[in-house]
Amino acid sequence: MSVANQQDPTTQADAQAARQRWMGILAKASSDDLQQQWQALQLEPEYQFIRKPETGLTMLRGRLGGAGQPFNFGEMTLTRCAVRLSSGTLGVSYIAGRDKQHAITAALADALLQEADTATLLQNTLITPLAEKQAAQVQARAAAANSTKVDFFTLVRGED
Amino acid sequence: MAVISNTLIAGFNDPVQDAQQVFRAALKAMSEPGTLMACSFTKEAPEGLDNSSWQLALTLFDADTKVWLSPALAQNDAVISNLRFHCQCPLIDNTAEADFALCNADELPFLADFNWGNAEYPDQSTSLIVQVPAISDEPFWTLTGPGIETQRSLRIAGLPEHFRADLIRSRQRFPLGIDTFYCCGDQLVALPRTTQIEEAC
């Protein structure tokens, strides 16, 4: 695990939860949004590819009846990448789709978010704005769906 | 065991192209048994792996191939972490279930312990990758069979006697059998189950 092993379990769990969150936000961001925010930061970290960005498939699974045993649903394109900063920190990305630049930027951001001196900056200027944008999209979709909410009335069929 | 990130090294520089080149080399090695091939698409291999066996692993192993490692490799963090990170291959304890086995020559189990395939699907056998101290075309073994025009000579150092004897005898069970790769540094040679082996001396 890349998080230092000496940390006590709760901080480690917190660190993991934080990383899960930002990796999800980086993955779900649109490539354009991500590149725009990233370029504005003007960071040029030194890094080495541990895994060059590559596109493949992941088999999506569902559950029988929605909650039963797993079954293979169908595949999805996926691009992954791993970089190591000169400090030794490993950044990883797994992004739905085939956008290699998205995968590289997300892996670099994942690495820098684990570094003490860049974590706050990236959290505030990259993750937070992307998260807000995603939350707004969720809201907008919920609003559109809610506007089609319906109450059906059953009409009593006359007997007499 | 989790992947230990500071043991990770870079994989192929160009994953698609390089894996195809290595696959081509492996195919040539298998189809022209005893021919020495060189693979140098990676600069370094995890501590404990030869460069050629590492490249074979990057090319052939994936999430759907079960891999058995010989004891010293199975205890090697760098080997395990890099295989799991780059190949996602499940590492298993039972030789009989292995799709691939990656072994040091001095740790080879009995050939009978691997999966030899079955009459319906002889192709489902274990493919064996052995890391050896030296490979040369000095006369030691004389090879004949498909992919060899007349005969070819090959010397693979460090193979235990039981293994050499079993490998020669295993040809009697064709089409069942074990296909083998031998790796040393960048070098790669293969002996598929179709190759007849005679000890020259």
Place this chain on the structure above:
Amino acid sequence: MYVAVKGGEKAIDNAHALMRSQRRGDSKVAELSVEQIRQQLPLAVDRVMNEGSVYDPELAALALKQASGDAVEAIFLLRAYRTTLPRFGYSEPLDTENMQIERRISGTFKDLPGGQILGSTYDYTHRLLDFALLAEGEAPSSPAEGSCTEAGELEDSLCELEACPRVLELLNKEGLIEQSRQPGEADETPRDLTREPVNYPAERAVRLQNLIRGDEGFLLSLSYAAMRGYGDSHPFAGEMRTGRVSVELVPEELGFPIEIGEVLVTESEMVNQFHGSKEQPPQFTRGYGLAFGRAERKAMSVALVERALRAGELGEEVLYPTQDQEFVLSHTDCVSANGFVSHLKLPHYVDFQSELEMIRRLRREIDTGESSARQANESSEEDNRR
């Protein structure tokens, strides 16, 4: 059996050139972009993704463009492309209960926790051609940014959607429907039909995987047949939902799940009566369907056929083709079906020549047989006359 033929290279090149120019159509009309197909023909894209069995709207749109809109050809292209990609493992099972819902309806209960949400639908339209689209009029705005705002409903609709538990769980509380799994039952790794060939009888997970990548028309007709009397099926649409679901996987190097994106899926749960058996009291049983994108017809057809194929394991009599696994599962795949039908176009010259020879020979034999019989008759008549 067909044989190899040589030649025709130039003619084939020209035929392909002609196909490309026909696909382009009149060059005075602007060319259709892949992004336009993706945005404006999303239901065609969804079908290609489902039967191509790859979730990637851009690739499916590209395949449609390349195939001149022929769904089966586009599906073939996507399947072929799929084989060039490595597989990086398996996702965690999708959690469809926590879907961000854009449409959700039930044919069994009027009032549901979370409510019925119509979303975007062709249901309730009058199926009259809309000549405004022909006149390239302005695109209508969506209700969220249009009429609702004006009506001052935005504030109401801005509130998060309520939680939408599964409708069939309502029946589950009363124990009137079969459980989708036993309490404490551990997950089993499902077999993957793209890795291992299907053996009959196939287990439920493999059957479902097969149906989901199966031809929509074939499944629709089968489910129709099952309801019309060739399958003893009297189903209700328990629930249908469409929306976004988060995709998670556990990378080896991390050891914990991460989100890699979202997929838009449609899920259908069908309810069927079950008369009960010696072991089980009468109760409802379920048929389950899941599909990429907005694909209700597909998801419902999958659910109906999925239920029909459970006949054997539920102890029902297997009487109809729709309940016969081998009949259904080995004929769902449009790529296989198309390949087999299309291969008849390949040269069968030698085959046909041999059959032609045989028919000629048989005819000769009959003719000579008849004439010799006639001769024999005539001569015997002559004999009689004598």
